Amino acid sequence: MPRFLHTADWQIGRQYSRFAEEDASILADARFTAIETLAALATEQAVDAVLVAGDVFDAQNLSDRTIHRTFQAMAGFTGPWLLLPGNHDAALAESVWTHAQRLSAVPDNVDLLLTPEVRVYQDLGFAVLPAPLTQRQTYNDLTEWFDRADTPEGLLRIGLAHGSVEGQLAEEIDSTNPIAADRAATARLDYLALGDWHGYKTIDARTRYSGTPEQERFKDNGAGQALIVDIERPGAEPQVQSHTTGQFQxxxxxxxxxxxxxxxxxxxxxxxxxxxxxxxxxxxxxxxxxxxxxxxxxxxxxxxxxxxxxxxxxxxxxxxxxxxxxxxxxxxxxxxxxxxxxxxxxxxxxxxxxxxxxxxxxxxxxxxxxxxxxxxxxxxxx
Known part of the structure; x- marks a missing residue:
C-alpha cells in the first residue's frame, strides 16, 4: 500500500521585516528546521515518497547558501522527494531551480517536476501528474491535461498542483492560478496534493491542501502541519492523517x-x-x-x-x-x-x-x- 507525505509552501528565504532582527532571523531559520522535521517524519512513517506541492522557495533570487541549506535539510529521508514549482518559485527559463542545478545542489533522490509530463514510479506503485507553474500567475487551469493523461495500468494516479481551487477558497491567497474543483474526479486521480493555501483544507475525499509546515501568518487555519496519505489500491479512498511539524504558533x-x-x-x-x-x-x-x-x-x-x-x-x-x-x-x-x-x-x-x-x-x-x-x-x- 503506497504511503505519501504531502507538504507544500515551505517558502524558504521568506523575510520577516515586521519583527525585531533577532526574532526575524529565528523565524526564518525555523523554515529550515521544518524541512528537517518533515524528513524525520517521512522516515518514521516509512513513506514511499514526499510530495511537495509548490513554493519550496519564497523567491527566485536566493543565495547559494540558502539553496544548499534547503536541499541538505532533506538528508534525513533518503526516499524520493518530488518538488513542484509554485508561483513564488515558478519554473522560468532562468529560476531558482536552474540556479540549484548549476550549483549541483540537488541530491539524486530529489526529483524536480519542472515540466507537465507523467512521471512513473513503477517499483513504488504510482505515477505522478504534475502541473508546474512556469510563470507567477496564469489564468488557465494547468491541471486540465490530467484528464487526457495515460498512466500504466495498476498504478495509483497522483496529481500535484499549486493554485486556487475554484469556488472553494473564501480568503485571499498568494496566487490566482485556477484549479477545477472536480479535477480529481475528471482526471481519475487517486489523490490530488495541492499547495498555495497556507492552511490545511479538505476540498473532497481525494483533494487536499496540506498547508505550510511552519506557520507564518496570524490565521487560525491549521497551518504548521503535514499530511500522511495512505492509499490501499487504485480507486480506494485515501486515508489521511495530519501531523504537527511547526515550532511556533x-x-x-x-x-x-x-x-x-x-x-x-x-x-x-x-x-x-x-x-x-x-x-x-x-x-x-x-x-x-x-x-x-x-x-x-x-x-x-x-x-x-x-x-x-x-x-x-x-x-x-x-x-x-x-x-x-x-x-x-x-x-x-x-x-x-x-x-x-x-x-x-x-x-x-x-x-x-x-x-x-x-x-x-x-x-x-x-x-x-x-x-x-x-x-x-x-x-x-x-
Missing amino acids: WIKHQDTLAVASDIERLMTELDALPPRSVVDLTLNGEVDLSGYQTLLHYLGGAEARHRSFQSHLSGLNLIPTEEDIAALHADGYVGEVIGELRERQEGQGEEADTARTALAILAGMLRENGTTSESEQVESAK
Whole structure:
C-alpha cells in the first residue's frame, strides 16, 4: 500500500521585516528546521515518497547558501522527494531551480517536476501528474491535461498542483492560478496534493491542501502541519492523517478593557497561551493609571516568555481616576498638564500616542518622586 507525505509552501528565504532582527532571523531559520522535521517524519512513517506541492522557495533570487541549506535539510529521508514549482518559485527559463542545478545542489533522490509530463514510479506503485507553474500567475487551469493523461495500468494516479481551487477558497491567497474543483474526479486521480493555501483544507475525499509546515501568518487555519496519505489500491479512498511539524504558533489576540478586573482577566488569558509563540496583541478601551502601569509591567514579562510579542495600545485611553490624581498630588500646574494630556490622548495619530505615553511617564515619575516640589516634577517630565 503506497504511503505519501504531502507538504507544500515551505517558502524558504521568506523575510520577516515586521519583527525585531533577532526574532526575524529565528523565524526564518525555523523554515529550515521544518524541512528537517518533515524528513524525520517521512522516515518514521516509512513513506514511499514526499510530495511537495509548490513554493519550496519564497523567491527566485536566493543565495547559494540558502539553496544548499534547503536541499541538505532533506538528508534525513533518503526516499524520493518530488518538488513542484509554485508561483513564488515558478519554473522560468532562468529560476531558482536552474540556479540549484548549476550549483549541483540537488541530491539524486530529489526529483524536480519542472515540466507537465507523467512521471512513473513503477517499483513504488504510482505515477505522478504534475502541473508546474512556469510563470507567477496564469489564468488557465494547468491541471486540465490530467484528464487526457495515460498512466500504466495498476498504478495509483497522483496529481500535484499549486493554485486556487475554484469556488472553494473564501480568503485571499498568494496566487490566482485556477484549479477545477472536480479535477480529481475528471482526471481519475487517486489523490490530488495541492499547495498555495497556507492552511490545511479538505476540498473532497481525494483533494487536499496540506498547508505550510511552519506557520507564518496570524490565521487560525491549521497551518504548521503535514499530511500522511495512505492509499490501499487504485480507486480506494485515501486515508489521511495530519501531523504537527511547526515550532511556533502565531496568535492574534484582541481585547477591550473597560473595568479594573479586565486587566486581571486579560493577564490570565495571556498566561494560558503556549510559550514561545508569536503573539500580536491589540488592546482597546480605557484603563486608569494604576492599571496601565500594572499592564506595562506584565507585558514586559510576556515579551520574554514568547518568541515575539508585539502589543498595540493606541486604542487604549488612560483615564486617571480622582484617586489617581489625588495620590499624585497633581494640583496646580501639574494638574493642568494631566488634564491637557487626557484630552489629547483621545484624538488620533502620533499626537494621541505621545500624549498617552507622556501621561504614563508623568504618573510614574510623580509616584517615584512624590516628595519633590511641583516645579521640579513638571520640569523632569518635559
